[in-house]
Amino acid sequence: MSASERVCDLAEEQLLARIFPLLPTTDATLVGPGDDAAVISAPDGRFVVSTDVLVQDRHFIRDWSTGYDVGWRAAVQNLADIAAMGARPTSLVVSLVLPRTEEVHWVLELARGLAEACAPHGAGVVGGDLSSGDAIVVAVTVHGDLEGGAPVLRSGARPGDVVAHAGVLGRSAAGLDLLSGAEETTAYPDLVAAYLRPDPPIGSGARARLAGATAMLDVSDGLLRDGGRIARASGVVLDLDPLGLSSPRDLAALSAAGRALDVDPVRWVLTGGEDHGLLATFPAGADLPPEFRVVGRVLEATAERGPAVTVQGVVPDGDEGWDHFAGRGSRA
Amino acid sequence: MSASERVCDLAEEQLLARIFPLLPTTDATLVGPGDDAAVISAPDGRFVVSTDVLVQDRHFIRDWSTGYDVGWRAAVQNLADIAAMGARPTSLVVSLVLPRTEEVHWVLELARGLAEACAPHGAGVVGGDLSSGDAIVVAVTVHGDLEGGAPVLRSGARPGDVVAHAGVLGRSAAGLDLLSGAEETTAYPDLVAAYLRPDPPIGSGARARLAGATAMLDVSDGLLRDGGRIARASGVVLDLDPLGLSSPRDLAALSAAGRALDVDPVRWVLTGGEDHGLLATFPAGADLPPEFRVVGRVLEATAERGPAVTVQGVVPDGDEGWDHFAGRGSRA
Numbered sequence: 001m002s003a004s005e006r007v008c009d010l011a012e013e014q015l016l017a018r019i020f021p022l023l024p025t026t027d028a029t030l031v032g033p034g035d036d037a038a039v040i041s042a043p044d045g046r047f048v049v050s051t052d053v054l055v056q057d058r059h060f061i062r063d064w065s066t067g068y069d070v071g072w073r074a075a076v077q078n079l080a081d082i083a084a085m086g087a088r089p090t091s092l093v094v095s096l097v098l099p100r101t102e103e104v105h106w107v108l109e110l111a112r113g114l115a116e117a118c119a120p121h122g123a124g125v126v127g128g129d130l131s132s133g134d135a136i137v138v139a140v141t142v143h144g145d146l147e148g149g150a151p152v153l154r155s156g157a158r159p160g161d162v163v164a165h166a167g168v169l170g171r172s173a174a175g176l177d178l179l180s181g182a183e184e185t186t187a188y189p190d191l192v193a194a195y196l197r198p199d200p201p202i203g204s205g206a207r208a209r210l211a212g213a214t215a216m217l218d219v220s221d222g223l224l225r226d227g228g229r230i231a232r233a234s235g236v237v238l239d240l241d242p243l244g245l246s247s248p249r250d251l252a253a254l255s256a257a258g259r260a261l262d263v264d265p266v267r268w269v270l271t272g273g274e275d276h277g278l279l280a281t282f283p284a285g286a287d288l289p290p291e292f293r294v295v296g297r298v299l300e301a302t303a304e305r306g307p308a309v310t311v312q313g314v315v316p317d318g319d320e321g322w323d324h325f326a327g328r329g330s331r332a
Numbered sequence: 333m334s335a336s337e338r339v340c341d342l343a344e345e346q347l348l349a350r351i352f353p354l355l356p357t358t359d360a361t362l363v364g365p366g367d368d369a370a371v372i373s374a375p376d377g378r379f380v381v382s383t384d385v386l387v388q389d390r391h392f393i394r395d396w397s398t399g400y401d402v403g404w405r406a407a408v409q410n411l412a413d414i415a416a417m418g419a420r421p422t423s424l425v426v427s428l429v430l431p432r433t434e435e436v437h438w439v440l441e442l443a444r445g446l447a448e449a450c451a452p453h454g455a456g457v458v459g460g461d462l463s464s465g466d467a468i469v470v471a472v473t474v475h476g477d478l479e480g481g482a483p484v485l486r487s488g489a490r491p492g493d494v495v496a497h498a499g500v501l502g503r504s505a506a507g508l509d510l511l512s513g514a515e516e517t518t519a520y521p522d523l524v525a526a527y528l529r530p531d532p533p534i535g536s537g538a539r540a541r542l543a544g545a546t547a548m549l550d551v552s553d554g555l556l557r558d559g560g561r562i563a564r565a566s567g568v569v570l571d572l573d574p575l576g577l578s579s580p581r582d583l584a585a586l587s588a589a590g591r592a593l594d595v596d597p598v599r600w601v602l603t604g605g606e607d608h609g610l611l612a613t614f615p616a617g618a619d620l621p622p623e624f625r626v627v628g629r630v631l632e633a634t635a636e637r638g639p640a641v642t643v644q645g646v647v648p649d650g651d652e653g654w655d656h657f658a659g660r661g662s663r664a
Contacts, residue, residue, distance in 0.1 A: 037382035042374035050369035084368035139471030
């Protein structure tokens, strides 16, 4: 294979024959790729399913992200949705739209990124579809298993619960701002990597369920916006404590980048999306998995305020996160 | 809602709130849209899954297809993959990429087309994702239930089996050629509709399994090309009888359009894709579901010929069907 080989040089079946061997399989895969459909084991008589799409120039930019990065992110943001239900991922299918002039090498790197993001979590890539198109689109559907437990929904938070978060906050947004700005990015490789290849705590979803989590989601659009989703679904107030939001080490890295870009790092922590950490509520006194940090508590919604996210009792200025059609910073 | 309302006039959550009420739900949906993921019943401890993508200007053209048509086709071509495993569809998730200037009306029509294609088969639309992009992309993932039976693969055809087909052949290709040509299409509304809104026999998949089908797939890329897939996977020859391929009524409609376009209608029947009928093999003497027509028989592959599709013992001139990257008519 030469680096300049293009997908239009191959028939679809030839390209698939190059991709399939790169993809992880699992014991849950009863029939894998190559037939009209795959057959997957669902031992507890249910499966969890979610779908998420990445679009070139919307979710990634070719100059910044390698094929590996795009494959990794496509997998991870889907795996996080399964974790957010308290489930373990089992399998993914991928629809891939590619320009006919795309390099085969780039596509195989994407497959490798997908595979390496999935393999540690025991998830197989069991099927897919290819099409040509003007821009790259990666649409992933992911499935998971609840191991006989109840799914952790957004609607179960109750006054008195603690609010906790596993993963990082604001790092992906800081990395994106660094890449977008004129600033030299080499001083902040961890933040740039957090944007290009987020690494959320996928296994923490099932652990949170086992620890009694009452509500959970993954933070894809920003802590304030996603916290608001739990608040509204549960009819409660999530009151956050800024001191709990980031580890001292995280905050130090964000602060240095914030000074370089003249950005308040707290803004990244509160409104930055795409870290895909898990925001959950637990009954007071629950034995939290160690990767969860307590970041606030659940209060009753009041008649004058209604369900909301507050920071030390105050509704913050803006809850702006990402909205795909209205653009950054609009309010849903 | 005005006809000129655009998706960029709405926040993503507002658009979703318009779409969700249009989508069918089913008893198999334990948790529906609105959380991080859906939870679906899989009563026999397995599920069948397939994914298929439609891309604007590749799989449909805005001037020909309404939103309803696109939603319908996106659903049907996926449902056919589940049927082709001998399963019954239970649920779909949909990733939708839309230009920000797209009319909201068009999107809601797409949802209605999806819904009406799914509802008769008991399949719910249980989740999705929206993104902006320059061209419309509809990526559907569909799930099905095998009711405790074995999946019908492509690899199970045995010499002595009969080859049978349920659905129509060549009508979608004829409709596409009519739309593509200068010819007046109003004389052939059924053929044009067969392209815009194919209506394959989804329920026949499970019936074929119950009748003992040994191999099956849906004809998406043309009878010769898809038949070749069964032949290669099973290591056999599929010998087709042209007299069995179309009903007299079907052939009359194709012949009239063929005369108008100067196309041999047999070419549509043998190489036209996207009708999504079911091509299956059954043991000789099996009691076929009545919608299946016998179209040939399975023979031993010979040393000199190998697995192939033949028509009355002769390898046809070309097996050209659709290839997404190389374009129409290339050989995979």
